[in-house]
Amino acid sequence: MASWDKLKAIAFDLDGTLIDSAPDLAAATQATLTELKLPSCSEEQVRSWIGNGAKVLMQRALTHSLDRPVEADMLEDTMPLFMKHYQENLEQHSQLYPGVLEVLNELTSLGYSMAVVTNKPYRFAIPLLKAFKIEHHFTKVLGGDSLEKMKPDPLPLTHLLDKWKLKPEALLMVGDSKNDILAAKAAGISSIGLTYGYNYGEDIGLSCPDAVCVQFSEILKFVNNSVKVMEHESV
Numbered sequence: 494m495a496s497w498d499k500l501k502a503i504a505f506d507l508d509g510t511l512i513d514s515a516p517d518l519a520a521a522t523q524a525t526l527t528e529l530k531l532p533s534c535s536e537e538q539v540r541s542w543i544g545n546g547a548k549v550l551m552q553r554a555l556t557h558s559l560d561r562p563v564e565a566d567m568l569e570d571t572m573p574l575f576m577k578h579y580q581e582n583l584e585q586h587s588q589l590y591p592g593v594l595e596v597l598n599e600l601t602s603l604g605y606s607m608a609v610v611t612n613k614p615y616r617f618a619i620p621l622l623k624a625f626k627i628e629h630h631f632t633k634v635l636g637g638d639s640l641e642k643m644k645p646d647p648l649p650l651t652h653l654l655d656k657w658k659l660k661p662e663a664l665l666m667v668g669d670s671k672n673d674i675l676a677a678k679a680a681g682i683s684s685i686g687l688t689y690g691y692n693y694g695e696d697i698g699l700s701c702p703d704a705v706c707v708q709f710s711e712i713l714k715f716v717n718n719s720v721k722v723m724e725h726e727s728v
């Protein structure tokens with residue numbers, strides 16, 4: 494178990510962690526397939542396809558599978574349609590998960606540096622955070638297209654460590670997907686896995702995060718502890 498007493502900063506995943514964005518991602522995916530006169534899909538299917546950014550979501554929607562390849566030209570033609578549909582309805586049916594507002598307020602007042610590290614394209618991440626009035630909590634937002642690689646690659650997290658001049662034990666990743674946990678492990682930082690989001694229908698515990706939480710508010714249990722230790726040590 495990583496040493497929680499050195500924690501100074503937290504990186505949050507977005508889709509399936511802070512915001513239940515699946516209903517709008519599903520609506521945009523369905524509108525795209527309809528426009529292309531292709532077989533549609535259910536919201537449940539889209540929930541199991543989210544996790545590796547917009548392009549992979551479209552690949553999965555076009556093939557109705559997690560990993561079947563699709564012709565590059567077909568995918569390139571599909572992307573602008575999906576981007577248009579999603580842009581038009583980013584936050585119609587999406588919702589903040591319970592406890593997110595309260596916990597972010599608490600963590601901000603405790604003095605943690607906070608970032609959003611999502612595989613969602615950057616251009617959607619910012620308006621979505623703004624729509625739910627939580628963008629001011631985050632000093633850094635990294636989208637799936639902000640750097641050369643996205644989660645499960647550790648690059649977005651090692652980038653944060655570099656930018657914030659932090660040692661790995663000072664940063665925690667909170668997410669709903671194995672991509673979040675794999676990225677955290679590869680970056681050498683600790684992680685909390687949330688059970689309520691999208692993880693291809695798999696149990697997040699199988700990815701062995703340092704802790705598993707069933708509700709967002711549970712993360713305070715771990716994080717508050719570390720603050721108390723820090724206060725105690727500095728006396």
Ligand SMILES: O=C(O)COP(=O)(O)O
Nearest residue numbers: 507508544545546611612
């Ligand atoms: O949009 C996705 O595919 C996943 O986004 P997330 O990294 O915020 O969960």
Ligand SMILES: [Mg+2]
Nearest residue numbers: 506508509669
């Ligand atoms: Mg997620």
